[in-house]
Amino acid sequence: MCGIVGYIGTKKACPILINGLLKLEYRGYDSSGISTMENGYISNMKDKGRVKNLYALDGINDLIGTSGIAHTRWATHGKPSKENSHPHMDNSNTFSVVHNGIIENYQELRNVLEEKGYTFKSSTDTETIPNLIHMYYSKDKNYDEKRFLRAVASTCKDLKGSYAIEVLCKEYPDVVIVARKDSPLVIGTGDNENYIASDIPAILEYTKDFYLLNDGEVVEVYKDKINFYNCNLEKIEKDVKKIEWDATSSEKDGYPDYMLKEIYEQPRSVRETIGARLKNNEVVDFEDIHLTKEYLESVNKIYLVACGTAMHAGLAIKPMFERLCKIPVTVDIASEFRYREPLIDNKTLCIYISQSGETADTIAALKLSKMQGAKTIAISNVIGSSISREADYTIYTHAGPEIAVASTKAYTSQVTLLALLALHFAEILECSDKALIEAIKNELLLLPEKLQQVLENVTEIEEFAKKVYTEHDIFFLGRGNDYAVALEASLKLKEISYIHSDAYAAGELKHGPIALIENGITVVGIITDPVLSPKTVSNIQEVITRGAKTLIVTDQALENGNYDKVIKIPKTHPMISEILTVVPLQLFAYYITKEKGLDVDKPRNLAKSVTVE
Ligand code: F6R
Numbered sequence: 001m002c003g004i005v006g007y008i009g010t011k012k013a014c015p016i017l018i019n020g021l022l023k024l025e026y027r028g029y030d031s032s033g034i035s036t037m038e039n040g041y042i043s044n045m046k047d048k049g050r051v052k053n054l055y056a057l058d059g060i061n062d063l064i065g066t067s068g069i070a071h072t073r074w075a076t077h078g079k080p081s082k083e084n085s086h087p088h089m090d091n092s093n094t095f096s097v098v099h100n101g102i103i104e105n106y107q108e109l110r111n112v113l114e115e116k117g118y119t120f121k122s123s124t125d126t127e128t129i130p131n132l133i134h135m136y137y138s139k140d141k142n143y144d145e146k147r148f149l150r151a152v153a154s155t156c157k158d159l160k161g162s163y164a165i166e167v168l169c170k171e172y173p174d175v176v177i178v179a180r181k182d183s184p185l186v187i188g189t190g191d192n193e194n195y196i197a198s199d200i201p202a203i204l205e206y207t208k209d210f211y212l213l214n215d216g217e218v219v220e221v222y223k224d225k226i227n228f229y230n231c232n233l234e235k236i237e238k239d240v241k242k243i244e245w246d247a248t249s250s251e252k253d254g255y256p257d258y259m260l261k262e263i264y265e266q267p268r269s270v271r272e273t274i275g276a277r278l279k280n281n282e283v284v285d286f287e288d289i290h291l292t293k294e295y296l297e298s299v300n301k302i303y304l305v306a307c308g309t310a311m312h313a314g315l316a317i318k319p320m321f322e323r324l325c326k327i328p329v330t331v332d333i334a335s336e337f338r339y340r341e342p343l344i345d346n347k348t349l350c351i352y353i354s355q356s357g358e359t360a361d362t363i364a365a366l367k368l369s370k371m372q373g374a375k376t377i378a379i380s381n382v383i384g385s386s387i388s389r390e391a392d393y394t395i396y397t398h399a400g401p402e403i404a405v406a407s408t409k410a411y412t413s414q415v416t417l418l419a420l421l422a423l424h425f426a427e428i429l430e431c432s433d434k435a436l437i438e439a440i441k442n443e444l445l446l447l448p449e450k451l452q453q454v455l456e457n458v459t460e461i462e463e464f465a466k467k468v469y470t471e472h473d474i475f476f477l478g479r480g481n482d483y484a485v486a487l488e489a490s491l492k493l494k495e496i497s498y499i500h501s502d503a504y505a506a507g508e509l510k511h512g513p514i515a516l517i518e519n520g521i522t523v524v525g526i527i528t529d530p531v532l533s534p535k536t537v538s539n540i541q542e543v544i545t546r547g548a549k550t551l552i553v554t555d556q557a558l559e560n561g562n563y564d565k566v567i568k569i570p571k572t573h574p575m576i577s578e579i580l581t582v583v584p585l586q587l588f589a590y591y592i593t594k595e596k597g598l599d600v601d602k603p604r605n606l607a608k609s610v611t612v613e
Contacts, residue, residue: 002071002072002073002074002086002099002100002198003021003024003025003071003072003100003197003198003199003202004024004069004070004071004072004098004099004100004164004166004185004196004197005020005021005024005069005070005071005195005196005197005198005202005203006068006069006070006098006166006176006178006195006196006197006221007020007066007067007068007193007194007196008066008067008068008174008175008176008193008194008221008222008223009066009067009190009192009193009194009223010066010192010193010223011066011193012063012064012065012066013034013036013037013063013065013066013067013068014034014036014060014063014065014068016195016206017034017036017068017069017070018034018051018054018055018070020070020195020197020202020203021034021051021054021070021071021072021202022051023201023202023403024072024197024199024201024202025050025051025072025602030048030049030073030074030075030080031046031047031048031049031072031073031075031080031081031082031084031085031086032046032047032049032050032051032053032054032070032071032072032073032085033045033046033047033054033070033071033085033086033087034046034054034063034068034069034070034071034087035068035069035087035089035096035098035168036063036065036067036068037065037066037067037068037168037170037173038063038064038065039064040170041093041170042089042093042094042095042096042170043059043063043065044087044089044096045057045059045060045063046071046082046085046086046087047082047085048080048081048082048085051072066223067168067174067176067223068168069087069096069097069098069166069168069176069196070087070098071085071086071087071098071099071100073085074607077102077106077123077125077126078123078124079123083121083122083123084122084123084124086099086124086126087168088122088124088126088127088129088130089130090118090130090131090133090134091118091119091131091134092134093170094134094137094169094170094171095130095133095134095137095167095168095169095170096130096167096168097126097129097130097133097165097166097167097168098126098165098166099125099126099129099163099164100163100164100165100183100185100198100611101161101162101163101164101181101182101183101611101612102125102161102612103126103128103129103159103160103161103163104161105158105159105160105161106125106126106128106161109128109132109158109159110127110128113128113131113132113135116135118131118134118135125161129155129163129165129167130167132155132158133151133152133155133167133169134151136150136151136154136155137151137169145172146233148167148169148171148172148175148177149177149218149220149229149233150233152165152167152179152218153179153218153229153231153232153233156179156216156218156231157231159181161182162181162182162183162360162611162612163179163180163182163183164178164179164180164181164183164184164185164198165178165179165180166178166196174223175220175221176196176220176221177218177219177220177221178196178213178218178221180213180214180215180216180217181215181216182215182360182363182386182611183198183358183386183611184198184199184358184385184386184611185197185198185213186198186199186200186210186211186212186213186384187210187211187213187219187221187226188200188203188204188206188207188208188209188210189207189209189211189226190206190207190209192223192224193206193223194221194223194226195207196221199382200243200245200382200383200401201245201401201403204243204245208242208243208244208245209240209242209243210240210241210242210243210384211226211228211238211239211240211241212238212241212384213228215389216230216231217229217230217231217236218230218231218233241383241384243383245400245401257404257590257600257601258403258404258601259404259406259408259496259590259600259601260590260600261404262403262404262408263408263409263455263583263586263587263590264455265399265400265409266408266409266412266451266455267448267449267451267452267455268400268448269398269399269400269409269412269413270409270412270413270416270447270448270451270579271448272398272399272413273397273398273399273413273416273417273420274416274420274444274445274447274448275398276396277417277420278420278441278444278445282441284420284423284424284427284441285424286395286420286421286424288393288395289377289393289395290393291375291425291428292428293428293429293430295375296325296327296425296428297429298346298347299327299347299348299349300327300328300347300348301327301329301330301343301347301348301349302321302325302327302328302329302348302349302350302351303329303330303331303332303337303342303344303348303349303350303351303369303374304317304318304321304329304330304331304332304351304353305331305332305333305334305337305350305351305352305353305362305365305366305369306333306334306352306353306354306359307333307334307335307354307359307361307362307610308407308491309355309406309407309410309411309488309491309492310353310354310355310359310362310407310410310411310414311331311332311333311334311353312411312484312487312488312491313414313415313418314331314351314353314418315331315484315487316415316418316481316484316485316488316578317415317418317419317422318331318484319480319481319575320418320419320422320440320575320576321418321422321425323432323575324422324423324425324426324431324432324436324437325422325425325426325429325431325432326429326431326432327349327425332365334352334359334361334362334364334365335361335613337365337368338361338364338365342369344368344369344372344373344374345372345373345374346374346375348372348373348375349374349375349377350365350366350369350374350375350376350377351376351377351378351379351418351421352365352366352376352377352378352379352387352391353379353414353418354378354379354380354385354387355380355381355382355397355399355402355407355410356380356381356382356385356608356609357378357380357381357382357385357386357387357388358382358385358386358387358609358610358611359387359609359610359611360610360611360612360613361610361613363386363387363390364613366378366387366390366391367390370390370391370392375392375393376390376391376392376393377391377392377393377394377395377421378390378391378393378394378395379394379395379396379397379414379417379418380394380396380397381396381397381398381399381400381401381402381410381413383396395417395421397410397413397414397416397417398413399412399413402608403601403608404600404601405495405496405601405602405603405606405607405608406492406495406589406600406601406603408492408586411488411582412579412582412583415576415578415579416444416447416576419440419444419575419576419579420444423437423440423441439573440573440575440576443572443573443576444576446572447572447576447579447580450569450570450572450580451579451580451583453569453570454569454570454580454583454584455583457567457568458584458587460567461567461584461587461588461591462587462591463565464551464564464565464588465587465588465591465592465595466595467549467564468522468549468592469497469591469595469596471499471521471522472499472500473499473500473501473502473516473521473522474490474493474499474500474501474521474522474524475490475502475503475504475513475516475517475521475522475524476489476490476501476502476503476504476524476525476526476585477503477504477506477509477523477524477525477526477536477539477540477543478503478505478506478525478526478527478536479505479506479507479529479535479536480529480532480574481528481529481574481577481578481581482526482527482528482529482532482536482577482578482581483503483504483505483526484578485526485577485578485581485582485585486503486504486505486524486526487503488578488582488585489503489524489526489582489585489586489588489589490502490503492586492589493585493588493589493592495603495606496590496593496598496600496603497589497592497593497596497598498596498598498603498604499592506535506536506539506540507535507539509539509542509543510542514542514543514546517542517546517547517548518546518547519547520547520548520549521543521548521549522548522549522550522551523540523543523548523549523550523551524550524551524552524553524585524588525539525540525550525551525552525553525563526552526553526554526581526585527540527552527553527554527556528554528555528556528574528577528581529574529577530556530574531574533554533556533558537558537561540552540561540563541561544561544562544563549564550563550564550565551563551564551565551566551567551588552565552566552567553567553569553581553585554566554567554568555568555569555570555571555572555577555580555581567584569581569583569584
């Protein structure tokens with residue numbers, strides 16, 4: 001759960017590396033470091049804390065090397081400290097390594113190395129890698145130009161777990177060697193220079209031409225050529241992929257934080273999600289996933305599997321899938337699903353939702369279901385992400401890069417895309433009322449405009465947030481889709497504001513949670529479903545009677561009910577209302593967090609992609 005960057009070319013590497021790390025801090029930010037190839041030696045500078053601390057290191061401005069590797073860390077093995085920061089070097093200071101992932105057998109490898117006299121300065125799993133490389137390098141008496149490459153490839157064969165690594169060798173100053181397994185890595189190519197990164201936004205301002213690496217591949221990156229190999233060091237060919245993202249779209253565009261920018265991007269991101277699928281504004285087009293009527297008729301169960309916010313997107317769309325496609329749908333948390341021996345066979349369709357496409361539990365769950373004969377579809381926001389390479393089919397949300405740790409625009413795009421997929425299946429299966437399908441399509445097309453309206457009406461949310469930002473507990477209530485949004489709103493609030501928060505299905509209130517309601521407590525009610533509204537209204541009245549302060553998000557014409565604040569949003573079809581109702585609640589979490597003076601983009605203990613269990 002870290003970020004890595006690399007450069008080899010004709011310019012000074014250090015500023016390029018630090019600039020790339022700053023863009024990757026969302027992947028981890030408890031320590032960082034860089035190694036550059038200086039005249040005859042490898043410089044290694046690192047420290048605990050944010051990437052900007054690197055600027056203050058003694059001698060950092062004197063680095064002149066034109067190749068280097070860099071890392072921003074989110075601790076897994078070993079506490080955040082200078083010693084545990086990357087890059088790590090071998091005992092002879094010949095090799096420097098940065099690593100993203102976890103080496104599961106590192107203790108075993110460390111024991112072997114210690115028996116051979118190697119010593120370790122850190123408590124990381126990574127430090128075994130440069131020393132193993134050194135071990136293989138020293139054994140190899142063939143002093144040709146591939147000796148460094150062979151040492152890295154042999155080391156990779158010993159590693160169990162996940163890794164994306166970059167390696168420098170002081171005896172081979174013209175090359176950076178990289179390799180990956182179950183952890184993302186891309187190479188961006190330019191004129192007489194090449195870039196390496198765990199994530200495209202880190203280097204997007206320098207190039208749009210990328211090579212995406214697959215598991216097991218090892219690569220020699222020179223400034224003017226790139227040699228790709230499989231794990232047996234047989235040469236392979238790769239095609240360059242053009243990444244059309246605009247470099248500025250991964251910057252803040254004048255907003256104070258990425259989160260606010262991403263919340264405000266939702267009219268556009270949802271339009272992109274729809275535009276890619278609703279051809280001529282009427283035909284739902286998923287021709288890239290070839291699922292026939294015969295196959296869909298054979299499906300007796302759909303699993304929607306994901307983690308966190310992505311799992312909430314699954315919960316929000318489950319009712320629509322069931323009602324339109326008449327197939328039972330189970331929403332599962334990936335970390336539970338993968339260990340609970342779920343019932344899967346070739347009649348099961350598994351849909352995996354992951355913004356980053358790198359979430360370890362989601363990928364593991366996908367692999368499991370594939371092995372048991374299910375067809376798999378991945379829904380991801382990151383082109384070429386690991387999950388997209390594992391699934392039978394991948395559909396992209398096209399929400400654009402999401403940098404803030406708290407997911408906002410990815411959620412609305414995930415729900416939108418899943419709604420389109422449900423419509424597509426229903427059209428193939430011919431099992432739903434055509435008028436209903438058309439009505440939902442029409443409402444989907446109006447969403448960007450309605451999202452814009454929601455975003456133009458934020459003052460009252462900000463005012464209410466200012467009233468309650470010192471609270472210790474805030475509760476969210478809703479029924480049906482509104483309950484799914486309550487769960488997401490509660491997660492958003494707790495993860496960035498650190499206020500304890502829970503969401504309940506409003507009908508469950510009387511079965512326990514109402515005991516928590518006391519004078520002055522804040523309760524947020526979400527009320528959109530016209531059928532369920534009267535029931536939720538009664539539940540809210542029960543908490544008001546017990547002294548709760550209430551914020552209501554609704555598209556209904558509610559009678560005066562002594563609510564403290566009512567946020568009115570535009571009406572849409574009740575099956576997709578969550579795409580609108582979630583937005584004021586994202587802003588509610590945002591404004592509370594700002595009022596508390598916290599860093600909204602980088603909440604404590606969290607990282608953007610969770611590439612470890
Ligand atoms: C919450 C959040 C997380 C992610 C979860 C899954 O705001 O961002 O809960 O939704 O870690 O991440 P992806 O979608 O990348 O698999």
